[in-house]
Amino acid sequence: MDHFNNTENVIDSNSHNNQKNILFIIPPYFNFQSLNSDKLDSIPVFTVPYGILSIVSYLRKYSLVELDIDLIDLNLEAFEFLSSKESSHSKTNVNNSLYETVRNKLLEKNYDIVGISALFNNAYKYIEDLSTIVKSTKKPPLCIIGGGLASNLYSKILNNFINVDAACLAEGEIPMLDLLNSQNMQLAFNTSNSWITREKIKKELTFKASYIDNLDNIPILEYDLIDLTKYNGRSIDKRYANSLLKREFSIHTSRGCPYSCIYCSNTSIHGKIIRKMSLARITSELDSMIINYGMNVLLIEDDHFLADIDRAKAVLKEIAKRNIRVEFPNGISVRGIDSELGIALKNAGVSAVNLAVESGSDFVLSKLIRKPHLNKHIKPAVQFLRDQDIRVHAFIVLGLPGELPEHRLETAEMIQDVGFDWVYFFLAVPIVGSRLYDQCIENNYIAENDFSKHLISNATIKAPGIDPSTISDEMYHMNLDANFVNNWNLKNNRHKIALPYFESMVRKYPSHAFAYYVLIQIYISLNYSIDKIKELSNKYNEIINKDKNWKNYSETFNLKKTNCSQH
Ligand code: B12
Ligand code: SF4
Numbered sequence: 241m242d243h244f245n246n247t248e249n250v251i252d253s254n255s256h257n258n259q260k261n262i263l264f265i266i267p268p269y270f271n272f273q274s275l276n277s278d279k280l281d282s283i284p285v286f287t288v289p290y291g292i293l294s295i296v297s298y299l300r301k302y303s304l305v306e307l308d309i310d311l312i313d314l315n316l317e318a319f320e321f322l323s324s325k326e327s328s329h330s331k332t333n334v335n336n337s338l339y340e341t342v343r344n345k346l347l348e349k350n351y352d353i354v355g356i357s358a359l360f361n362n363a364y365k366y367i368e369d370l371s372t373i374v375k376s377t378k379k380p381p382l383c384i385i386g387g388g389l390a391s392n393l394y395s396k397i398l399n400n401f402i403n404v405d406a407a408c409l410a411e412g413e414i415p416m417l418d419l420l421n422s423q424n425m426q427l428a429f430n431t432s433n434s435w436i437t438r439e440k441i442k443k444e445l446t447f448k449a450s451y452i453d454n455l456d457n458i459p460i461l462e463y464d465l466i467d468l469t470k471y472n473g474r475s476i477d478k479r480y481a482n483s484l485l486k487r488e489f490s491i492h493t494s495r496g497c498p499y500s501c502i503y504c505s506n507t508s509i510h511g512k513i514i515r516k517m518s519l520a521r522i523t524s525e526l527d528s529m530i531i532n533y534g535m536n537v538l539l540i541e542d543d544h545f546l547a548d549i550d551r552a553k554a555v556l557k558e559i560a561k562r563n564i565r566v567e568f569p570n571g572i573s574v575r576g577i578d579s580e581l582g583i584a585l586k587n588a589g590v591s592a593v594n595l596a597v598e599s600g601s602d603f604v605l606s607k608l609i610r611k612p613h614l615n616k617h618i619k620p621a622v623q624f625l626r627d628q629d630i631r632v633h634a635f636i637v638l639g640l641p642g643e644l645p646e647h648r649l650e651t652a653e654m655i656q657d658v659g660f661d662w663v664y665f666f667l668a669v670p671i672v673g674s675r676l677y678d679q680c681i682e683n684n685y686i687a688e689n690d691f692s693k694h695l696i697s698n699a700t701i702k703a704p705g706i707d708p709s710t711i712s713d714e715m716y717h718m719n720l721d722a723n724f725v726n727n728w729n730l731k732n733n734r735h736k737i738a739l740p741y742f743e744s745m746v747r748k749y750p751s752h753a754f755a756y757y758v759l760i761q762i763y764i765s766l767n768y769s770i771d772k773i774k775e776l777s778n779k780y781n782e783i784i785n786k787d788k789n790w791k792n793y794s795e796t797f798n799l800k801k802t803n804c805s806q807h
Pocket of ligand 2: 498
């Protein structure tokens with residue numbers, strides 16, 4: 241069967257001249273298993289689907305046809321399902337419920353286009369299932385995909401999933417506009433180099449991204465398609481974690497990055513040349529967020545915000561006039577942080593920073609990842625931030641092919657030497673489109689072929705120095721050591737600073753024995769009441785007595801049973 245002809249029929253049957261109905265679907269990206277099915281003790285962090293909202297705002301401004309656009313974020317649907325006590329929480333059950341939601345949505349109106357956002361590896365299976373559902377409707381709409389996975393794995397997807405009509409390469413604003421403004425959507429597929437179809441692959445045509453050269457051309461984002469109250473948990477500063485007054489918003493003031501870190505596929509979407517919004521465009525977006533939605537926490541999520549330090553300082557200076565808090569949840573680079581930038585960050589309202597430290601080994605940093613910093617740059621950068629009373633968190637990646645136990649040891653030593661308020665450990669994921677993925681394919685390093693298991697908590701790589709059966713344990717051990725047993729704030733008598741981290745830990749993970757253990761030390765030094773300390777002590781002992789794993793960990797680290805009468 242020629243699938244391409246199939247597409248043509250769809251295009252003809254549903255098109256209206258003056259209006260197009262579009263449905264965007266965000267597949268789930270969080271690990272259902274990470275939630276305890278009896279007790280939802282850890283709430284996943286949902287992020288506004290920024291890319292889709294950007295496309296929507298762009299289309300609404302420039303489209304020549306009327307648009308009726310809907311959006312379903314299946315993460316929210318999955319979480320709601322998992323939160324309901326009655327339902328069984330197997331992955332199949334969650335997925336069935338999600339698919340039912342999509343089917344019902346498709347019954348609401350005749351959609352002309354359904355667009356699936358496929359950013360990550362684990363969207364792979366969802367593309368298959370969702371596209372099948374989309375095409376089972378009475379008047380099947382066009383089914384298209386976009387995002388990191390779609391842009392880098394289009395051949396395999398189009399080959400395997402006949403219900404996907406086309407994939408968009410890289411940024412979606414311009415290709416989507418071309419599609420809608422074209423009298424004939426088939427023609428748009430044929431003429432735009434950013435649309436990929438089976439036919440074009442067969443003809444061995446080459447594809448090209450359609451970047452928005454001037455980011456100011458993206459209109460200020462509109463949020464009517466989402467429930468903003470569901471997207472308010474991405475900020476990292478634990479002191480404000482529970483604030484009811486918090487209203488977060490994300491912004492990408494630039495796109496693109498000149499670097500090529502091994503695990504990153506960002507440049508395959510936004511390119512190597514950095515495009516920047518003007519200061520005027522940024523400030524009008526900020527003011528709109530503040531005036532229209534009460535934004536008071538700004539999450540800056542540029543690919544590489546510090547690429548142009550002077551511009552970064554100018555942006556921060558504008559932000560400083562607005563009395564808001566600022567965070568960088570996806571991390572900022574170590575290079576570029578000096579005393580002046582530390583002050584600019586502080587003045588702008590930055591209270592905590594995630595630093596993309598990645599490793600303490602120069603070999604891993606420069607030879608494996610190709611990061612622009614070395615071990616020696618980390619400590620001064622942290623100090624410049626600490627001078628401004630900014631909390632400093634580190635991102636550490638483990639498990640890259642070529643990383644040996646001695647490199648991990650260097651990382652553990654660096655963590656102790658530099659000292660962070662918190663350290664986040666991740667296992668390297670061979671994201672399709674990254675150098676890591678290509679390297680893993682070339683050398684047969686991928687131990688887990690099921691894309692749905694490609695999550696940062698799962699070991700997916702088997703390579704020299706990396707054993708998937710032990711690397712997760714090694715990582716967890718490093719985590720317990722760095723954040724709990726040898727917590728830097730505790731070792732330096734900064735108990736008050738450590739307090740909100742551990743209060744937040746026990747709230748989020750009520751079965752985390754070590755979190756109680758540390759909190760006991762903090763309560764003691766801060767002279768909390770004996771009753772409070774006893775309560776934690778009982779909790780800790782109860783977990784250790786009941787849970788074999790925690791008992792083992794406590795023995796490994798030589799933690800004693802707590803007896804508060806001793807204190
Ligand atoms: C927000 C974010 C997340 C959110 C995503 C939520 C969401 N629905 O958007 C969360 C927190 C879930 C997340 C998780 C992870 N992320 Co993340 N994340 C980001 C971040 C900071 C911003 C993404 C974004 O909004 N970009 C801006 C918009 C404009 O771009 P976009 O989303 O790609 O959308 C454009 C195109 O892709 C395309 N498009 C997208 N969808 C569609 C659909 C259609 C139909 C069409 C036509 C086009 C289209 O058009 C959009 C507009 O131009 C980026 C870094 C960055 N600065 O981009 C990393 C980034 C995307 N994440 C990354 C990674 C590695 C991860 C994780 C593995 C863990 C980690 N280390 O962070 C996990 C993976 C989760 C999983 N299940 O596998 C990598 C690469 C991923 C990839 N495949 O490309 C990035 C690039 C960061 C990095 N440098 O490492 N992430
Ligand atoms: S991880 Fe950051 S610095 Fe490295 S290539 Fe990706 S966007 Fe650039």
